[in-house]
Amino acid sequence: LQSLSAYNDFYTSIGHMTDLLYTEKDLVTSLKDYIKAEENKLEQIKQWADKLDSLSAKAIQDPEGFLGHPVNAFKLMKRLNTEWGDLESLVLSDTTDGFISNLTIQRQHFPTDEDQTGAAKALLRLQDTYRLDANTISTGDLPGVKHKSLMTVEDCYELGKIAYSDVDYYHTELWMAQALRQLDQGEESTLDKVTLLDYLSYSIYQQGEIQRALDFTKQLLKLDPEHQRAKGNLKYFEFQLEKQRKADEDAGEKGEE
Amino acid sequence: LQSLSAYNDFYTSIGHMTDLLYTEKDLVTSLKDYIKAEENKLEQIKQWADKLDSLSAKAIQDPEGFLGHPVNAFKLMKRLNTEWGDLESLVLSDTTDGFISNLTIQRQHFPTDEDQTGAAKALLRLQDTYRLDANTISTGDLPGVKHKSLMTVEDCYELGKIAYSDVDYYHTELWMAQALRQLDQGEESTLDKVTLLDYLSYSIYQQGEIQRALDFTKQLLKLDPEHQRAKGNLKYFEFQLEKQRKADEDAGEKGEE
Incomplete structure (x- = not known):
């Protein structure tokens, strides 16, 4: 089966196509780095959500009793005034950058x-x-x-x-x-x-x-x-x-x- | 312990603070929705990465033999010309929107x-x-x-x-x-x-x-x-x-x- 000759006419060379296989391998590595970074970010966010979830459940059961504890009152102020903002920054932090710029660079060599x-x-x-x-x-x-x-x-x-x-x-x-x-x-x-x-x-x-x-x-x-x-x-x-x-x-x- | 009176002077009322507890509970729900959406997105990306990873490992072992199969050649073209672009869109898709806009709205009632x-x-x-x-x-x-x-x-x-x-x-x-x-x-x-x-x-x-x-x-x-x-x-x-x-x-x- 002389399959090689069958697509000689649509793509420059088998050598060029081989290069594309290596490009793809690099992109997979870069994609896996992104996945790792995103998993790590998501893990931190989940820990915060779990902590707040159980805290919130406890507080809602008896709001006045909960807030009657001055440490709870202080911590609520601190959470809302600073910690939720920190969490927002974490949620908005960009983990895609490395992979996307790598893909953008490699794309110029991609088939059409x-x-x-x-x-x-x-x-x-x-x-x-x-x-x-x-x-x-x-x-x-x-x-x-x-x-x-x-x-x-x-x-x-x-x-x-x-x-x-x-x-x-x-x-x-x-x-x-x-x-x-x-x-x-x-x-x-x-x-x-x-x-x-x-x-x-x-x-x-x-x-x-x-x-x-x-x-x-x-x-x-x-x-x-x-x-x-x-x-x-x-x-x-x-x-x-x-x-x-x-x-x-x-x-x-x-x-x- | 008359703790309630201790913070009467720094925040308008205990009622207002109780509201903040419910606000926080809503934010946690909204945050968990974001986490679910992001986990779902990440799962799809991981499946693609795993598929490409094993495919790439196989291809690299014998690039010419691999590309000698015309179906592999066609699929490589298709992946690079269209599928990596689809993956890019998925990676760049924004899952934060609901949570962030919710937080932005609630923030106006937050303590300073x-x-x-x-x-x-x-x-x-x-x-x-x-x-x-x-x-x-x-x-x-x-x-x-x-x-x-x-x-x-x-x-x-x-x-x-x-x-x-x-x-x-x-x-x-x-x-x-x-x-x-x-x-x-x-x-x-x-x-x-x-x-x-x-x-x-x-x-x-x-x-x-x-x-x-x-x-x-x-x-x-x-x-x-x-x-x-x-x-x-x-x-x-x-x-x-x-x-x-x-x-x-x-x-x-x-x-x-």
């Missing part, structure tokens, strides 16, 4: 939308060349590659959308169907079936299979009965099928004459 | 520096009236109060400082000594002994006990040998003591005459 689209199209070409189905690619069962890599629902959807933008309804169908399959198999995703079914039925319609397009539109409307475009499509597909059926009947009658 | 000083002075007057030592007050062993309340090292220091600002070296000494005692007993604090010893020795000197002031200055210099003011004081106190000793000798000789 064009590179992402290029990589997607290279993958689609590879799929055709080696006649691989979407499921084989998505589950990482590519022949001849050492590093198995799974595609998520989002990855499949992204590929489908890129094909769609390219007026390539054949690959749109394959990858929206794959995204849907993975969603049906229980994969967690922020994507919903309605979005996928919308692309799927439209790309099938564009390939002339009105009955199948209608079936998926009906599936979509079961999930979202008020989906405006799907409601329109349902009528249109049914009208087209009816027209086709009549044309077939007429052709049949003519044949019988 | 004057109120805090007033509460402190009321406590010092109470100490004199009932002849209570600092340790009794700080450990909450006040007679006749139901709600035992402990003072921290910081609370004691704060009282001492307020006395100091009032040129009240007697109470400065009592409360700095109490802060030091609690620190020596192992209480956790951000305050250091050097700061406390500095106030303590100065307030003792101001009360005319040069030998004791010298002893505490020596303790301070053991902890921080380069402390400039303490180094100056050491010489000055020793000079004063020497002068006193000579004056006493002279008086003794005169007495013998």
Whole structure:
């Protein structure tokens, strides 16, 4: 499988892509430093909240008795006049700076939308060349590659959308169907079936299979009965099928004459 | 113990102070909402970091082999071109807003520096009236109060400082000594002994006990040998003591005459 050559055309060099892997590793380190700093900050805030929480619960039970203790009165003044302000400063302290500036610096070397689209199209070409189905690619069962890599629902959807933008309804169908399959198999995703079914039925319609397009539109409307475009499509597909059926009947009658 | 009357003069009313207890309770609730939101945000970021961390470790082991898989190449492009940006938005998303605006609104009803000083002075007057030592007050062993309340090292220091600002070296000494005692007993604090010893020795000197002031200055210099003011004081106190000793000798000789 000569996969390397497949994306030579969309990104300068394999050397440059290797650099990006190291950049990403640095960013992860920087991100983990941020996480540590934020956890530490949050731990201090939680300790304060817990202390105040139990103090407050005690005070509220008997406010006058509580404030009758002059130390409590003094400490309440001190907390409100100075300590809550200190806590505010802690809450507002910025822990993101190191990570964000690191990301900003590295971003100038990042691939662009064009590179992402290029990589997607290279993958689609590879799929055709080696006649691989979407499921084989998505589950990482590519022949001849050492590093198995799974595609998520989002990855499949992204590929489908890129094909769609390219007026390539054949690959749109394959990858929206794959995204849907993975969603049906229980994969967690922020994507919903309605979005996928919308692309799927439209790309099938564009390939002339009105009955199948209608079936998926009906599936979509079961999930979202008020989906405006799907409601329109349902009528249109049914009208087209009816027209086709009549044309077939007429052709049949003519044949019988 | 008529403690209520002791702070009537520094804060409008006990009713107002009771309101502040409820305000504080609301702020704690609002703070806990912030903590929950921030923990949730941080959890998402950690999941991303963990995913990227193991992916990166795998990729770095064999960059060319890894990138030889066209799905990996596509996913790397997608991550760098879109997903890191999404993560950046998440990192920069503001979870503090609700709590901070709540605090800002409530702050207009908060006590001022004057109120805090007033509460402190009321406590010092109470100490004199009932002849209570600092340790009794700080450990909450006040007679006749139901709600035992402990003072921290910081609370004691704060009282001492307020006395100091009032040129009240007697109470400065009592409360700095109490802060030091609690620190020596192992209480956790951000305050250091050097700061406390500095106030303590100065307030003792101001009360005319040069030998004791010298002893505490020596303790301070053991902890921080380069402390400039303490180094100056050491010489000055020793000079004063020497002068006193000579004056006493002279008086003794005169007495013998």
